[in-house]
Amino acid sequence: MLWLRNKAGKSGIGNLKHEYAKLKAITDFQKTSKKEILMINKIFSLSQNVRYVAIYRDGKLETRSKEGTVGSSGSESDRYEELLVNPTLLTLAAQRGNIDCGGLEYLIIRYGNFFQFVLPTPWGHVSVCIEKDADPVAIGLKVKSLIKEDW
Numbered sequence: 001m002l003w004l005r006n007k008a009g010k011s012g013i014g015n016l017k018h019e020y021a022k023l024k025a026i027t028d029f030q031k032t033s034k035k036e037i038l039m040i041n042k043i044f045s046l047s048q049n050v051r052y053v054a055i056y057r058d059g060k061l062e063t064r065s066k067e068g069t070v071g072s073s074g075s076e077s078d079r080y081e082e083l084l085v086n087p088t089l090l091t092l093a094a095q096r097g098n099i100d101c102g103g104l105e106y107l108i109i110r111y112g113n114f115f116q117f118v119l120p121t122p123w124g125h126v127s128v129c130i131e132k133d134a135d136p137v138a139i140g141l142k143v144k145s146l147i148k149e150d151w
Contacts, residue, residue, distance in 0.1 A: 033060070033062060036055045036057060036060075036062035037062060037064075039055060039126075039146075039147070039150060039151075040053045040055060040062065040063075040064050042146055042150070043126075043128060043143055043146065044064070044066070046139060046142045046143065046146065047130075047134065047139050047142070049130050049131040049133075049134035049139060050066065050128055050129070050130060050139065051065065051066050051114060051129040051130065051131060052064070052065045052066065052078065052127075052128070052129035053126070053127070053128050053129075054078065054082045054126070054127040054128075055124070055125075055126050055127075056082050056083070056086070056087070056124040056125050056126075056127070057121075057123050057124045058123050058124060059124075061079065061082050061083065063075075063078060063079070063082065065078075065129075073113075081116075081127075082125075082127055086107075086116075086118050086125055086127055087124075087125065089107060089109075089118065090104070090107065090118060090120045090125055093107055094120065104120060105144075106118060106119045106120070106140055106144065108136050108137065108140060110132075110136075112132075113132060114129050114130060114131060114132050115129070115130040115131075115132065115134070115136035116128070116129055116130070117129075117130060117136055117139065117140035117143060119140070119143060119144055119147060121147065121151070123151075126143060126147055128140065128143050
């Protein structure tokens with residue numbers, strides 16, 4: 001058995017458990033982040049018309065943008081969209097959908113320069129920016145299938 005003494009002079013196994021929990025949280029975050037990066041790569045491979053992908057999972061945001069897209073929003077703007085706008089829109093649409101519309105499957109937003117497909121999940125959401133001349137429903141359904149298959 002290992003005993004540790006903290007700054008206050010108290011000793012006990014509890015300190016070791018605390019240090020182990022911190023180390024485990026870091027390791028779990030690294031695994032989670034790696035899983036999101038792999039999923040982002042899979043989503044980009046679905047279509048040349050995918051411009052940007054974000055996965056907001058359990059309070060952690062992972063994003064990636066395609067290089068050289070015309071009419072892109074800024075990365076800071078994208079971050080706020082994923083942390084504030086999309087969760088709010090999903091909550092509002094889901095509440096309305098749950099009244100008498102059969103729930104919410106996904107959202108498609110048509111901005112001037114692109115479409116934004118937003119898929120609610122039990123752990124957050126997946127957001128995919130799609131070229132304005134592409135079919136957002138077809139690409140979105142591929143994303144939905146991929147998420148359902150892998151998660």
